[in-house]
């Protein structure tokens with residue numbers, strides 16, 4: 120229901136924040152001697168746009184405004200093609216022509232480097248996608264209390280928008296997901312209610328290999344598929360097997376935890392095997408439901424190619440890789456260097472990395488399940504000074520301690536793959552004191568229509584070090 124206290128205000132969008140929403144300032148006349156400053160966050164707007172905004176809490180110092188009318192329009196504004204765009208929290212920028220999004224991502228990386236005193240000329244233009252739609256090979260949908268399924272509403276995480284389509288998910292995946300949604304509706308199965316900690320269905324995870332075509336469906340529920348649920352589960356199995364033969368793994372996963380994560384205490388295999396095969400760069404990978412794998416395989420291939428181009432691996436060289444996951448960068452590099460050691464904190468990913476190396480006939484690798492900060496000393500002792508060091512840390516970055524250990528180890532070339540320009544800039548700054556210079560930074564767009572940007576960067580040890 121619209122708030123009767125809501126005020127309509129006119130303002131101009133100054134800039135975009137980290138989540139891709141417009142930011143503006145309004146000086147409100149409150150009848151007092153001085154007007155009051157109100158900082159506004161206005162989603163789905165673009166820099167420079169003049170807008171009329173509806174503000175539900177005008178008395179606050181900072182709050183959110185809903186776009187009511189566009190008075191002056193950004194030249195790169197376009198009609199968002201997805202019917203869910205206005206509400207869905209999945210995409211921030213479908214209303215911005217793709218070229219504009221890419222320019223913004225390049226500027227974001229440059230700003231992060233400038234903040235640490237680097238030359239922004241080192242940053243190349245962001246590499247985009249030829250077709251920036253249906254690029255995601257993995258999605259997680261949530262069940263609402265009434266058993267309908269969809270994506271979280273922007274700014275109102277508890278609200279679920281029932282799914283009709285998703286323009287960033289692989290098309291075949293969405294069709295299989297809709298089949299599960301119909302099945303849940305026909306059996307009148309309840310969705311989980313977080314506050315009351317009751318209800319049955321929580322999430323549906325879907326992943327597909329765009330190369331092998333294999334699909335995995337993982338249904339997260341608070342009870343197992345037995346007793347009163349056995350018949351419904353059996354029907355789901357038959358339905359999926361008949362209509363979607365490309366689903367090679369259908370899992371019923373039990374999660375009774377209060378935490379709303381896609382984790383499982385019990386795994387029940389309804390159909391197929393408990394993993395699917397995927398491929399990237401000609402290497403084959405087994406993916407279980409909880410395996411981290413690059414979600415945009417087309418662009419991930421570009422990251423790998425860039426890392427190889429910058430790293431120039433040679434047969435006689437030794438390499439150390441930190442945060443190696445299941446080996447997405449390790450396998451292509453291992454086939455070019457003499458020896459490769461990889462460190463990763465998640466034990467199951469390291470088990471996968473070992474198996475993936477073996478499945479692909481690669482035998483010059485050594486993988487260690489350990490925190491990078493601790494594991495690096497151990498591996499350096501065995502390996503000696505690596506010629507190449509590649510790191511691909513999570514969003515928080517590698518951190519000062521790890522970076523200083525890298526600096527002291529003195530590898531000749533460092534390749535940094537990053538998903539967060541800010542933590543990347545802080546991390547690489549640490550290496551300057553050890554004689555490294557940043558050579559180039561190549562942003563790559565792995566998540567079109569969102570604010571995220573990845574980078575591959577090369578640092579080299581200056582002569583005389």
Ligand SMILES: C[S@@+](CC[C@H](N)C(=O)[O-])C[C@H]1O[C@@H](n2cnc3c(N)ncnc32)[C@H](O)[C@@H]1O
Nearest residue numbers: 442443444445447463464465490491511512513
């Ligand atoms: C951005 S992912 C990169 C994975 C891999 N390079 C890939 O492309 O699949 C970051 C990885 O770092 C791992 N990780 C997070 N914290 C870590 C730590 N302290 N030490 C080692 N690995 C860590 C995560 O489990 C994850 O696999």
